[in-house]
Amino acid sequence: MSSFQCPFCSNFMSVDFGTFAKKYVSFAEYPFESNGDPRNRTPNESCVEIDFYKCPNCEKYSIVANGLGTNVNNISSSLQPKSSAKQFPDYIPEAIRQDYEEACAIVNLSPKASATLSRRCLQGIIRDFWGISKARLIDEINELQNKIPAQQWKVIDGIRRIGNIGAHMEKDINLIVDIDPDEAQKLIKLIEHLLDQWYINRHEQELLYTDIIDIDKAKQSERKKTE
Ligand SMILES: [Zn+2]
Secondary structure, three states: OEEEEEEOOOOOOEEOOEEEEEEEEEEOOOOOOOOOOOOOOOOOOOEEEEEEEEEOOOOOEEEEEEEEEOOOOOOOOEEOOOOOOOOOOOOOOOOHHHHHHHHHOOOOOOOHHHHHHHHHHHEEEEEEEOOOOOOOOHHHHHOOOOOOOHHHHHHHHHHHHHHHHHHOOOOOOOOHHHHOOOHHHHHHHHHHHHHHHHHHHHHHHHHHHHHHHHHHHHHHHHHHHOO
């Protein structure tokens, strides 16, 4: 039995009749040889295979479309969720999550625009998480320098510079600096890393602290009862 990881909640589910359905969309009623080997997926008629997964944990649907056959074999797309973006919790501001998700959604179509969105996402994070707000990102990043580890700061300043390529026209408009999808994907990874390191760590720390304080309060009141 194969398994599938839910992109919404990261739960691993077993793929069976309850969690998985497959449909073929085509001009043909059934686009495969009826007595053909099911593992040989070359259809008689071009078709789009649509896979539905229903997560037993969060009950969300993941839907993937794949083209099979010469006329459609360039189709390979996740219909839901729209991209490989991770689902971050609601306590991260919506504007930041949106920029991040859009940066993921267009990373292959326009890596330069994706890098620009990653840069804007970074600015949103610095303003919200660190409470630093200035007219220019470069000034905000400079103010961040003494608050975070030196190596991390250097990398963040790097995102700013790379994202600049998309955000501002080069002085010489004939000079085109390209960003490839792998490079734009690396920036997305870094945004994910910062969201984990800053927002999620802070949230988990707060929960842990609250738990400890509550345990302490409970013990103190128990002690009072026995005195
Ligand atoms: Zn799920």
